[in-house]
Amino acid sequence: MFSRDRWQEIFQSISKNKLRTFLSGFTITLGILIFTILFGFGNGLKNTFQEFFVDDATNTIWLFPGRTSQPYKGFATGRRIEFRNDDIEDIKKDFPMYVEYITPRISRGGTAKYKGESNTYTTRAVGPAHQLCEKTIMMKGRYINENDILGKTKNIVIGRLVEKDLFKNGEDAMGKWVDIDGIAYKVIGVFQDDGGDNEERYIYMPYTTRQLIEKNTDKIDQIIVGFKLSIGYAGSRAFESSLNKYMRNKHVIAPEDQNGMFVRNAAEGVKQTLQFANILQLVVMFVGFGTLLAGVIGISNIMVFVVKERTKELGIRKAMGASPKSIVGMVLQESVFITTIAGIAGLIIGMGILNSIGVKLEDFFIKNPYVGTGTVVGATLLLIFFGAIAGYIPARRAAKIKPIVALRDE
Numbered sequence: 001m002f003s004r005d006r007w008q009e010i011f012q013s014i015s016k017n018k019l020r021t022f023l024s025g026f027t028i029t030l031g032i033l034i035f036t037i038l039f040g041f042g043n044g045l046k047n048t049f050q051e052f053f054v055d056d057a058t059n060t061i062w063l064f065p066g067r068t069s070q071p072y073k074g075f076a077t078g079r080r081i082e083f084r085n086d087d088i089e090d091i092k093k094d095f096p097m098y099v100e101y102i103t104p105r106i107s108r109g110g111t112a113k114y115k116g117e118s119n120t121y122t123t124r125a126v127g128p129a130h131q132l133c134e135k136t137i138m139m140k141g142r143y144i145n146e147n148d149i150l151g152k153t154k155n156i157v158i159g160r161l162v163e164k165d166l167f168k169n170g171e172d173a174m175g176k177w178v179d180i181d182g183i184a185y186k187v188i189g190v191f192q193d194d195g196g197d198n199e200e201r202y203i204y205m206p207y208t209t210r211q212l213i214e215k216n217t218d219k220i221d222q223i224i225v226g227f228k229l230s231i232g233y234a235g236s237r238a239f240e241s242s243l244n245k246y247m248r249n250k251h252v253i254a255p256e257d258q259n260g261m262f263v264r265n266a267a268e269g270v271k272q273t274l275q276f277a278n279i280l281q282l283v284v285m286f287v288g289f290g291t292l293l294a295g296v297i298g299i300s301n302i303m304v305f306v307v308k309e310r311t312k313e314l315g316i317r318k319a320m321g322a323s324p325k326s327i328v329g330m331v332l333q334e335s336v337f338i339t340t341i342a343g344i345a346g347l348i349i350g351m352g353i354l355n356s357i358g359v360k361l362e363d364f365f366i367k368n369p370y371v372g373t374g375t376v377v378g379a380t381l382l383l384i385f386f387g388a389i390a391g392y393i394p395a396r397r398a399a400k401i402k403p404i405v406a407l408r409d410e
Contacts, residue, residue, distance in 0.1 A: 003281070005258075005397065007291075009313070009328075014334075015088075015337075018334065019358055020305075021338060022343070023358065024322075024338050025338050025341065025342035026342070027294075027342075028285070028325075028338070028339055028342035028343050028387070029342045029343070029345050029346040029349070030339070030346065030385065031291050031292045031293075031294060031296070031346065032342075032343045032346030032347055032379060032383060033349050033350045033353075034288065034291040034292075034345040034349075034355070034387060035288035035289065035291055035292045035346075035350075036288075036346065036347055036350025036371055036376075036378060036379070037350050037353060037354065037369075037373050038200065038284050038285075038287055038288035039284065039285060039288050039352075039364050039375060040293070040350070040354040040369035040370055040371050041284060041369050041382065042280065042281035042285060042288075042369075043280065043281065043369055043370050043371065043372075044357075044361065044368060044370070045277060045280055045284075045366055046277045046278070046280075046281055047367045047368050047369075048366065048367045049367075050305060053340065056123050057132060057133045057134070057135060058266050058267055059226055059227050059229050059266070059267065060133050060175050060224055060225065060226050060227070060265075060266045060341065061196070061223060061224075061225045061236070061239065061240050061241070061243060061263065061264070061265050061266070062222060062223070062224055062225075062259065062262075062263070062264040062265075062266070063083070063220070063223040063224075063225070063247060063261065063262075063263055064081055064222050064260045064262040064263075064264070064358075065080075065083050065221075065261055066081055066191065066255060066257060066260050066261055066262055067080050067081065067255070067260070068081065068255045068257055068260040069257055069258070069259040069260065070256070070257045071259075072253065072254040072257065073252050073400030076347035081221055081223070081251050081260055081261055082219050083219070083222070084218045084219055084220065085104070085211075086218075087220075087223060087247070087250070088102055088103075088104055088220075088223060089222070090250070091225060091243070091246075092247065095199060095239070095242070095243065095246075097228075097306075098227050098228060098229045098235075098239045099225060099227065099228070100226040100227055100229075101129035101131040101132055101133075101225075101226040102127075102222075102223065102224065102225050103126055103127035103128070103129040103133065103207075103224050104125075104126065104157060104207050104221070104222070104224075105124055105125070105126050105128075105130065105207070105220070105221055105222050105224060106124070106125035106207055106210050106211070106219075106221045106222055107122055107123070107124055107125075107135060107221055108122070108123050108125070109122055110122075110123045110168035110180045110203070111125070111181060112162070112178050112179065112180050112182045112203065113178070113179040113237045114164075114165060114167060114176065114178050114179070116168040117166045117168065118166075118168075119162075119165050119166065119167065119225075119315060121162060121201055121202065121203050122181065122202055122203070122283075123202070123204075123205060124202055124204050124205075125202055125204075125205050125207040125210030126144060126205075126206075126207055127144070127149060127206075127207055127210065127213070127246075128143060128145050128146060128148075128149070129224075129226065130144070130146050130224070131143045131144075133224050133226055134193065134195075134199075135190045135193070135194070136193060136204075137191060137192045137193065137194070138157075138189055138190075139160060139190045139191060139192050140172075140173075140174050140189060140190040141157070141174055141187070141188050141189030141271070142157075142159060142188060142189050143157055143189055144204055144205070148206040148207060148209075149206050149207070149394060150208075150210075152206060152208045152209045152212045153206060154184065154185045154186060154189055154205075154209060155185065155186050155187075155188045155206065155209075155210060156178065156180075156184065156185040156188065156203050156205045157187075157188060157189040157190070157191055157203070157204040157205075158178070158187055158189075158190055158191075158203050158204075159190070159191060159192070159193070159199070159200035159201050159202050159203070160190060160191065160192045160200045160268075160298065161197060161200040161201045162203060163187075164192050164269050164292060165201075167207070169195070172188045173190055174187060174188075174189075174190070175187065175188075176341060177346065180203070183195070183213065185205065190201070190213075191204075191349055193302055194230060200339040201323060207220065216217035218251070218313055225236070225243065228238050232257045233267055233271065234378060236265060236267045237265065237267075237268070240263060240265045240268075241316065242256070243256070243259070243263070248260070248261060252315060266372070270409070274358045280352070284376075292379070292382075292383070292386075293386075296383075296386040296387065296390055297390075298388075300389075300390035300393070300394075302398065304393075304394045307331060307394040309400045310382075315401065317369060318399075324399035325399075326394055326401065327395065327398060327399045328381075328392065328395045328399045330395075331391055331393050331394070331395035331398065332388060332391045332395050335387055335388065335390055335391020335395075336384060336387050336388050336391060338387070339384060339386075339387025339388075339390070340380075340383075340384055340387070343379075343380055343384070344380065344385040347376055347379065347380065349377070350371070351371060354369045354370055354371065355370075357369055392410035
């Protein structure tokens with residue numbers, strides 16, 4: 001029940017003891033401020049991990065050929081495994097329930113020239129689906145398509161920084177012909193990639209074009225299989241196992257030969273990375289809660305001093321008929337009021353600092369730190385609860401003091 005007299009008493013007590021009130025509130029404000037910033041930094045670390053490690057599609061399985069380290073079914077050790085175009089068709093045909101898309105990749109270094117400018121880049125010979133696994137963003141033109149694959153066209157898609165390197169004074173690269181190792185290619189698109197500068201210095205071409213240049217071979221360096229998201233993490237692990245066994249049987253590789261072929265499931269790597277990020281965040285939260293607890297202990301100590309200072313006043317109140325319940329309620333209400341105001345102030349200041357940081361600490365792997373609404377509400381309620389405990393313990397002790405003993409207190 002609202003009591004105007006009690007609130008007047010609380011405000012009178014606060015106004016008479018400004019320094020004491022400030023110190024009480026400051027410990028709480030500082031505690032919740034540090035907690036908010038540390039928790040926000042933890043989320044900022046998680047943002048960086050997600051952006052850095054989840055730049056590419058997470059529903060992919062990568063197959064890499066190797067060199068056998070064990071004899072198997074009449075084949076000697078040291079045999080070089082080579083993937084071919086028919087592997088792609090066979091995977092699509094035999095795993096239709098799992099495969100969302102599939103693309104080969106052939107990586108080569110090359111020197112690109114345009115007019116008087118030149119530089120060395122990595123060229124990737126790929127299929128149209130490669131845009132999905134790399135999350136490539138087209139700025140101009142288009143990506144490699146099926147017509148390029150079938151026609152073995154000399155069309156290329158270049159990164160934003162490749163255009164910046166070779167085409168000076170803002171010249172548009174679209175439709176221009178670039179010389180790569182003595183062969184002219186037409187630029188049909190310019191892309192950007194959120195993965196950073198290195199990702200924007202690649203050049204993509206049809207994989208059939210690269211195979212044609214290399215004596216019309218059908219060899220490919222690696223295969224990237226995008227699985228359907230609907231199968232989930234467990235389904236992706238089962239698909240990975242089946243695909244591994246299938247390719248080993250096809251290329252006659254011993255099941256236990258780890259060097260004959262390598263398989264990497266992006267979902268597994270992302271899971272481990274995010275687990276690590278979550279552990280870091282838990283550590284940061286632990287430190288933050290420790291700081292918050294230190295603030296609560298601080299206000300508890302101050303409330304003990306406050307009650308001790310007001311012992312004679314409380315004795316007079318009891319002598320005039322005040323019940324122990326009313327005394328506890330008055331001290332408790334003052335403690336909760338100071339805690340709430342100071343805590344909210346700390347939250348507001350902390351959130352303001354986090355909002356102003358943005359990407360300023362990106363070099364320290366903290367990007368866009370934030371605290372969620374649920375965290376803010378939870379921290380506030382927790383603070384009020386601890387504030388109530390901090391005020392209740394000394395208040396209950398004071399309420400038990402006999403008036404005659406309290407009046408003798410100096």
